[in-house]
Amino acid sequence: xxxxxMIALLLVASxxxxxxxxxxxxxxxxxxxxxxxxxxGSHNGEIKVKNGSLELKEGNIVKGYVVIDMKSITDSDLxxxxxxxxxxxxxxxxxxxxxxxxxxATFTIxxxxxxxxxxxxxxxxxxxxxxxxxxSFEVSKLNNVYSTQLKVDRxxxxxxxxxxxxxxxxxxxxxxNIFILDIQVTAK
Numbered sequence: 001x002x003x004x005x006m007i008a009l010l011l012v013a014s015x016x017x018x019x020x021x022x023x024x025x026x027x028x029x030x031x032x033x034x035x036x037x038x039x040x041g042s043h044n045g046e047i048k049v050k051n052g053s054l055e056l057k058e059g060n061i062v063k064g065y066v067v068i069d070m071k072s073i074t075d076s077d078l079x080x081x082x083x084x085x086x087x088x089x090x091x092x093x094x095x096x097x098x099x100x101x102x103x104x105a106t107f108t109i110x111x112x113x114x115x116x117x118x119x120x121x122x123x124x125x126x127x128x129x130x131x132x133x134x135x136s137f138e139v140s141k142l143n144n145v146y147s148t149q150l151k152v153d154r155x156x157x158x159x160x161x162x163x164x165x166x167x168x169x170x171x172x173x174x175x176x177n178i179f180i181l182d183i184q185v186t187a188k
Contacts, residue, residue, distance in 0.1 A: 023187035025052035025066060032068065035180040043087060048072035050104060054146070054187050061112040061122065061139070061146075066185070068105040070097050096159055102129045110134075115141050122148070128157035147184040153177050 030049035035042055052066035073091055078084040092099035105128045113121040123136040133156045139148045155177045 021056050023054045023056065025049060025054065025064075025185055025187075027069075029186045029188065030066070031182075031184045033182040034073075035182075037178075042077075043075055044077050045073060045075040045088075047074075049185075052185075054185065056187060059141075060114050061109060061120065063109050063112075065106060065108045068107075069103070070099045070105055071103055073097070073099075098129055105129075107135075112139075118142060126152065126157075128152075128154075129159065131157045133157065144187045145184060146187065147182075150181040150183060151178050152181060154179055 027048045027050070030052075032047045032049060033044065034047060035044040048069045050067040050069040052064065054064040055062045071092070073088060075084050075087050075091075078087055091097060094101075097105075105126070107124055107126050109122055109124040111123040118141050120139050120141070121136065122139050123134065125132050126135045127133075135150065135152070137148050137150050139146050
């Protein structure tokens with residue numbers, strides 16, 4: 001009888017391992033740092049995750065999504081309060097992310113490869129300012145922490161301010177179209 005119970009317990013445990021396990025992502029489980037470059041310098045800061053989830057099967061990502069709270073954008077490099085506020089206000093304005101009209105950005109996983117040596121490829125759809133574009137990148141996994149660096153071409157999302165893609169003669173006022181997101185998510 002003890003052997004039958006043990007076999008039943010093992011079957012139940014192995015059955016759970018075959019199904020995807022969903023892990024909710026909260027602001028406390030994620031860090032999103034941004035960097036924007038321009039001629040002669042750069043700015044950086046953070047943006048909070050509003051919510052999301054990862055579904056894992058046998059330790060691999062099978063699907064998921066993340067919602068970014070664009071209202072939470074901060075700047076870390078400007079120590080002068082007035083300049084810091086001016087930059088953040090500009091970033092949330094229609095010149096950049098139009099946060100009043102578009103308070104969130106989203107990423108939805110459409111495909112993910114298996115982890116090999118702690119790395120896997122991920123593809124999905126990124127939506128910023130109501131525009132959706134495909135993106136692909138590599139994710140690193142260490143225990144239950146997933147991290148990546150995502151390079152985003154803002155011109156594809158109608159983020160025009162200071163972009164040579166939209167304006168001529170910007171000279172040293174031009175801002176790189178590519179901004180960088182360093183993302184770390186903990187799956188619980």
